[in-house]
Amino acid sequence: MLLLQIDTALIIEKVILISVILMGSLGIAMYATWGERKVAAVMQDRIGPNRAGPFGLLQPLADGLKLFFKEEIIPDRSTRFIFILGPCLAMLTALMTSAIVPWGPDYVTDSGRVISFQVADISIGILFVFGVVSLGVYGVMLGGWASNNKFSLLSSIRAASQAISYELAMGISLIALLMLTGSLSLREIVTQQHGFWNDGYFSWNFFKQPVGFVIFLTCAFAELNRAPFDLPECESELNMGYHQEYSSMKLGFYLFAEYINMFVSSAIIVTLFFGGYNFPFMDQVQHATLAHPILFTIICILALLTKVVLMILFFMFVRWTLPRFRYDQLMKLGWRSLIPIALVNMLVTGVLILWVFKK
Amino acid sequence: MQKLTNRAVQIDRSPMTFGERIYLPSLAKGLGITLGHIFKKKATTSYPEEKRPFSPVFRGLHILNRDENGAERCTACGLCALACPAEAITMEAAERKPGEEHLYREEKYAAKYEINMLRCIFCGYCEEACPKDAIYLTETIMPSNYTRASFIYKKDDLLIPDTKKQGSK
Numbered sequence: 001m002l003l004l005q006i007d008t009a010l011i012i013e014k015v016i017l018i019s020v021i022l023m024g025s026l027g028i029a030m031y032a033t034w035g036e037r038k039v040a041a042v043m044q045d046r047i048g049p050n051r052a053g054p055f056g057l058l059q060p061l062a063d064g065l066k067l068f069f070k071e072e073i074i075p076d077r078s079t080r081f082i083f084i085l086g087p088c089l090a091m092l093t094a095l096m097t098s099a100i101v102p103w104g105p106d107y108v109t110d111s112g113r114v115i116s117f118q119v120a121d122i123s124i125g126i127l128f129v130f131g132v133v134s135l136g137v138y139g140v141m142l143g144g145w146a147s148n149n150k151f152s153l154l155s156s157i158r159a160a161s162q163a164i165s166y167e168l169a170m171g172i173s174l175i176a177l178l179m180l181t182g183s184l185s186l187r188e189i190v191t192q193q194h195g196f197w198n199d200g201y202f203s204w205n206f207f208k209q210p211v212g213f214v215i216f217l218t219c220a221f222a223e224l225n226r227a228p229f230d231l232p233e234c235e236s237e238l239n240m241g242y243h244q245e246y247s248s249m250k251l252g253f254y255l256f257a258e259y260i261n262m263f264v265s266s267a268i269i270v271t272l273f274f275g276g277y278n279f280p281f282m283d284q285v286q287h288a289t290l291a292h293p294i295l296f297t298i299i300c301i302l303a304l305l306t307k308v309v310l311m312i313l314f315f316m317f318v319r320w321t322l323p324r325f326r327y328d329q330l331m332k333l334g335w336r337s338l339i340p341i342a343l344v345n346m347l348v349t350g351v352l353i354l355w356v357f358k359k
Numbered sequence: 360m361q362k363l364t365n366r367a368v369q370i371d372r373s374p375m376t377f378g379e380r381i382y383l384p385s386l387a388k389g390l391g392i393t394l395g396h397i398f399k400k401k402a403t404t405s406y407p408e409e410k411r412p413f414s415p416v417f418r419g420l421h422i423l424n425r426d427e428n429g430a431e432r433c434t435a436c437g438l439c440a441l442a443c444p445a446e447a448i449t450m451e452a453a454e455r456k457p458g459e460e461h462l463y464r465e466e467k468y469a470a471k472y473e474i475n476m477l478r479c480i481f482c483g484y485c486e487e488a489c490p491k492d493a494i495y496l497t498e499t500i501m502p503s504n505y506t507r508a509s510f511i512y513k514k515d516d517l518l519i520p521d522t523k524k525q526g527s528k
Contacts, residue, residue: 043393047403214383321393322386 009113018119021098029259030060032312036259039316067252075245079146086143087246087253093136094260100125101267102187104277104301107294117301118187125186126174129268130167133223137163139257140225140232144242155241158327159232162222165331166229169338170219173212176342176349177272180208186271196280204275211345213273215338220269222334224261226315228322229330266311270304274311277304418481418496421474421512422519426464429521432493435469442488447478464491472514476501 034049034056041048049056074083104117122128137159144156181189193203206213222229233241243254270276277300279285289295325333378384404411424432435452453470455463462468485494504510 043396045396045399045402047401047405050405317390317393321389 013115014119017117018099021103021119022095025095025098025260025263026256028263028312029256030064032259032262033063033255034060035312036316036319039313040320043317043320064252067249070248072248072250073245075148077148078245079148082142082146083245084250086139086146086242087250087257088139089142090136090139090257091253091260093132093139094257094264096132097129097261097264097268100128100186101264101271102190102276103304104297107297117297121185121187124184125189126178126184126272130171133265134163134167136223136261139254140242143246143254144232147242147245149245151238151240152242152244155232155238155244158238159225159242162225162229162231162330162334165334166219166222166338169215169334169342170223172339172342172346173209173215173219174272176212176346177205177209177216179346179349179353180205186268186276190271190276190278193275193278195278195282196275203278204273206273209273209345209349211341212349215342215345216273217269218333218338220265221315221318222330224265224315225258226262227319228325230319230324231327231330234324262312262315263308266308266315267304270307270311274307277301279303413498417498418483418486420476420497420499420501421479421485421517422495422497423472423514423517424493424495425519425521428461428464430460430462430464431468431518432464432491433469433472434465434467434491434493435472436467436490438488438490439485439494442484443479444482444484445478445480447475447480448485449473449475469514472517474512474517476510476512477507 037059038048038056040046049059052058052062074080099119100122102116102118102121107115107117109115140159141156144152144154144159147153178184181192183189183192189205193205195203197203201207221227225232232238233243238244243251246254279300282300285299286296289299426432435450437450437452440446440448440450449471450469450473451471452467455466455468481496483496486496
């Protein structure tokens, strides 16, 4: 029975890692709602939530509790099964992407066992992200359609077309990056961005692909349905959009999925463009903490989390600055600006790799 | 054509330049503005802890005044009710009995005096109309409550406590 020889330690490791990541993303998403309200308040010269606990830190708990106690309404004319499936799908796909993010470097225990801080190092890492992110729009689409509400339906159509339009530019902008890295695996991409300064040049992909980064970021905003591209849920035109008919925790799942998505996509943007868990003077730090390798691992994870939090703050920062795009402007930006720029960027990168920086 | 105000601004409708069309410079400018607001003074007043000072002409809840001997000034003449644009004031007059001189200043007094605070618009006309200086608007904000009935303020609620005689309302 050779096939059934399962490494139990590995399973335990992965189960612990998965639960920590799931709980962590839920916790971070919870506090992202608090953070968003604080950021919004600070930018509008207000104070923001400050009643529940010190600095309003218990506000997310209060919000969650409120959502749980709300009456659960399923509209009479809705398609009941799909109506319930919608928010579940949104939440599921939001959490799934976190599986391939490398949260820290490998840690080698004293007994020589390698513990990986990545749930699954799959060789097609980025393709997996794209696949799952594309599935994410199903949550919105099914929810909007099953509500049997014209506004919700309109909003889900918008969400679908927006996702399709921006995925193209996103994919093309990433091709340029992949030509540089030569690998789809996120672990491989992170390892290539070791440190900060390498061989007389910045090692982070952001400095090698600034145009690609801007396109990718713009598309990430659109994929996340975040302002200025939050057309599926624009309050003023579609009053709430796809989650108009939702109440109680089903609504909470939709709202929450958005924040988890934001957290995970920040992690992926940081991994792809800002060197993941790498930080400047990494080798010196590793050398200094040689006696306690676990310390170095923790510092790496903290470096990644700091970058992710900064990225989330940037997402919020943009949301409270820019007005929403009109629908035709959104489509025009996607098809007539981002895709051509991404194509040119890909071409230029290819030419440079082929003739200028010969490998 | 003559302008109504001189605030009108001619909008520049010329086609956007390349710098405007790539959108990123103006985006950075916008982000700069919001970044600046982080360090600005907050406009919020944390209400129960800190209160903004009222204007000297602020008009809040009414009180019925007493004279220097602690007798009620109101003679139930009804001028306040007449002046009230919201018709919030109702009263019933009664005649003073012998031996009640310390309670009521003149021969007639208000046996019942009610102000419906849900109708009241706090215009202060009652205060202006009163010939006896009996009704005044204070600086107290009307507190909220759960029932409509509790917003009808009776004479007991309105009359200021007698400083001469503690314990009596």
